[in-house]
Amino acid sequence: MLLAMWTIPLLAQASGLQLATANDTLQTIHRGLSQHADTRQLQNWQKSVTAIGHDADVCMTEKNSNLSQTDKALGILGPAVAGEPENLTVLRQKLQNEQKTLSGELATCKILAIASADLGRQIREQRDALLAQMLLRHDHDIWQQAVALLSTPATTWIAERHFWLTWNEHSIFAQKGLQLSAGIGIFLFALLSFLRVPLAKAIHRTRDLSDTQRNFYHYAPLLGGVAAAAASSYITDTFSPLIALIFGTWGTYAAISMLLAWALRSSGIVSRHFSWEQQTLRSALRTLRFIALLSLFGLVWIGISPQDPLSAADQAFFVSAYHLVLLSAVLWLVWRMGVQKPFRSHPLPRMVLLLALIATAICTLSGYRNLSNYLFFGLLTSLLALSMGFLLSWGLAEFWMRAAQKSGFWQHFLRRRLRVKEDQPLPWITWFSTISYTAVWLGVAAFVLHAWGLTHTGFTLIWKYFITGFTIAGFHIQPFRWVIAAILLAILFNINALVQKYLSDNSRIINHMESGARHSVLSILRYTGFIIAVLIALSTAGVALGNLAIVAGALSVGIGFGLQNIVNNFVSGLILLLERPIRVGDWIQVGNTQGYVQKMSIRYTLILTFDRTEVFVPNSELISGQVTNWMYTNSVLRLMIPFSIAHDADIPLVKQLLVAEGQNHPDVLQDDPRGIPPTALLLDVSENALQFYLRVYLDDCNKSYNVQTDLRASVVESLLRHNITLAHQQQDVHIIPGRILPMDGNMAPPTGEH
Structure with a gap:
């Protein structure tokens, strides 16, 4: 069965290259x-040689593949052994003959490839x-x-006059x-x-027209008049070469002038x-x-000139004069505009263009x-x-x-259809703008290359390499x-x-989860989608995903030296x-x-502090260091609020007042299994005060500072109402008169007086 799998493709394949015909x-x-x-x-010869070279490359690829399969089949059969079955001997002989044939055809294809490449080089050099x-x-x-123009025969000038001024054997002015x-x-123009x-006022229902509208209505009479005259002349069969030259030039000139006036208006x-x-x-x-006007005249003239009785040699003077006039106008424009911003800051391109x-x-x-x-074109x-x-x-x-x-009707329409909020940007705008810019400048590049002599064959060759690689x-x-692959990656x-947006806004799948769990699920899905998109794009681009193991092995060296922190943060984030x-x-x-x-x-975790500063903490610090999470199991928070009371205070009364104020606050847990009701504790008796603590539990630690402020204020007011004094730090100083130092620094003798 294995031998049949090797031999059947060889018997079914045929050569796609006619070697003898290509050689001839x-x-x-x-x-x-x-x-x-x-x-x-x-x-034409270049096209033929290129085709033969391409066929020779295809032939070498096919013959190499077939020869490789034949060698593998012979390797499986192994050398001849005495007493082996006759069918194996026949199959080995057949494969050996096939191997010789393929080797000969492969050699011929290589010779044709080399000969076509050398001949193509000679054709290019000669061309x-x-x-x-x-x-x-x-x-x-x-x-x-x-x-030479002045020496043109009179008959040629008569034929020239007849070409321009006569149509259907009659003068165009008499028709x-x-x-x-x-x-x-x-x-119509009038x-x-x-x-x-x-x-314009009736159509737009306003007295103040925009610059674009005024520009259009300024050129509309000329455009309408020329278009009506040209259409009528075509219908009445009086569209002679001279009429085509006049109407074609002026009609297109009016349209281009309108565009130029729109682009060069003050706004x-x-x-x-x-x-x-x-x-x-x-x-x-x-x-x-x-x-x-000159350019359009020349373009229309080029379209009509093949029918002109004047030969190319007779028209040479007119062409040269036309070139000089148009070059002078362009030279004047480049010279005048070159001194304006921003061209004057780049004098070298302007001088090169002038030269x-x-x-x-x-x-x-x-x-x-x-x-x-x-050069002109x-x-x-x-x-x-x-x-x-x-x-x-x-x-x-x-x-x-x-x-x-x-603003705008179609923007509102797209937002409504795509279900995008008003404060959110329209999706795909960046991609569409990038594609449009790329298309414009690719068209400009193709236009410039064609202007400098890149023929249809050159564009075909570029397209061939673009497709086949x-x-x-x-x-x-x-x-x-x-x-x-890039387009697919963007999509x-x-x-x-x-x-991600649908799951976070509309999905019932994860809405029952808490916010942290939803964020984790969405983050994992986002990075998973990113990895899948990159792998699909690489596969579409033709990158063998098996070779990524080699790239990973090479990256491991870089990770060991310079990328270990990035990888550490990446793994910590996971x-x-x-x-x-x-x-x-x-x-x-x-x-x-x-x-x-x-x-x-x-890679990092963003923390927003109370003073509204944003701190980016690498994920590796959250894994390797000590982190205090006040809300890991629940958001309940215990507060121990200290109060310093004077020694002569009534201790039971103070405890009663503290507990009462804790019970009166709406954000303090009372009879809740998650915490203990408000409690007053006397935890320290110092030389300055009795140190009481009000212990309360909050259901939301986000309210910590607000609750502490409220409780401190209410407790102080309650203590003052009950004439309970808050203690302050104090220090007793004892003065010994016999040890007082005078101003000169010498010890005074004791006087016996107190």
Whole structure:
């Protein structure tokens, strides 16, 4: 049976890699590298080589596993023995043949893995060299581009004019559909401009609009007019390239201008973080509007340019001029805003950015078009991504801050649905805010990497390593599993907290317990849930829990040297929670510290003293030292209140008065089996006074000081009413005249007078 378990998987497995086909593909690519190949061909070859390398790695893993199983099966069979059954001999021969076959296939897979890795390196080197050559290629400078543009044939200019000004074989200005569309757009723009103020007051029913509302109604006429004209032009089939360029640019420009005006208003998000003056905000808004208009014009033009009759060489001058104008606007913005807070405190990044913009302009002027396009797109896209990242982060910060507040309809709705009290924060806010910030900046990073040339293949490779993982120093790491583990850990922590809250507030399971017992149960459940959540998260991340024994062995050395106090407190905390010699709410004394136990954690115990100071006592001191717990078995407390009475007092009367005052106090136990009724005791007769004690028992030791104050006051008043004098410490002094020292210090002779 055991031999069958070893051999059946071997017979059922088949090779997932076509070795011969992979070898032929690698040889074809190797021969093609010796010839001229463009970047697209190199990229396709790189994909093929990467796939073969991955298959080779999978093949080696499978063959190693199969070969290991075969070796174990042969080890179980052992060497051939004379007279053994024939079926064992056949099985051994079959396993030996399988071992040879697997060894040969494993060697082939290793060779393919090495060859694919080497070939992939050669392809990357050749592709990098080709990209560097293309990037540094020198074309016509801007003057030569202008000369080439002027030498463009007249037929090309006629076709260019026909492309922009003609639609459906008719001039766009003579088409009634376009005239109707323009009229509709202008009419709607004028109507909304005239009605925006009364319309806003009628909708919001207030005379004082917020800055956001005023900003929206300011740009609403332009947005409405452009949208109506564009829709009408599309319906009437007059949406020519020129109309698409105009409407696409102005419509998007109006929307972006509205967002910029909202962000750069005096009470906007930028002003709150940068504290800029109103003049600086207006200057930045004007420059950003101009940059937005140029950028949108360029984006729409890029979408239309493939249909343009002008070739790429003919358009080179326009592209260069466009780059220079847009670079000048960005350079002006960086220069002007760089002297404002907080940028002026970081001059180095500003100078680097200015030099990069100037270098891009120089490349544009000198004719390095590819390098200029690379720097132009990379710099402007990176600036746009970073700006959007900061704006979104600030907006999210304000959103989550408002979410944590009590006011608001949806906050009240969530609190009501989640059964959260008004004075408690909404759950999961911290996790959601962290996830949103992470998503924003991951998007910014991806946008910046794409701007600097990271292609779809690069993102695919990053995603592949993110999902399948990579190996470092023999340890395989899968980032995707770690992310899932972190999310799962957060979810389990919150579930643990919700369970704790439910048990402490609503559950009937532990409500019958006293407060100290409930606290111990909840603490044990909390730490148990914490340990289970961590173990589940580690298992999800791919950490072998069996290896934790090795980690524990390594930690034992550190525990023996530097962590012994922490571990001592941890173990002591477990003992306190399980044995419960101290509970939350007990009045205890540890050394010179007295107070109520406010909280018991796994490492320390919090004691609140009478002067409202909070003392953190390590749990090890509560286990190893002497602790006085006034409330361990019950909260009954015995008080011995002393009174010093003069020697000439009536002793039976004093005892009667003390007992009477003790019996009159409502907090003193009278006929209770937990204590003794009030008693007056004469325990000492000194040279100064008769020392009486009033012995009483209280049902709650928390009332000790208040009861002592009341009893002392009432007893003193009762004694005074019965003319009983309280004794005070006194001392008799006897003067011997013959022994008086004069002022000069010499002993005076006795005079015989008294």
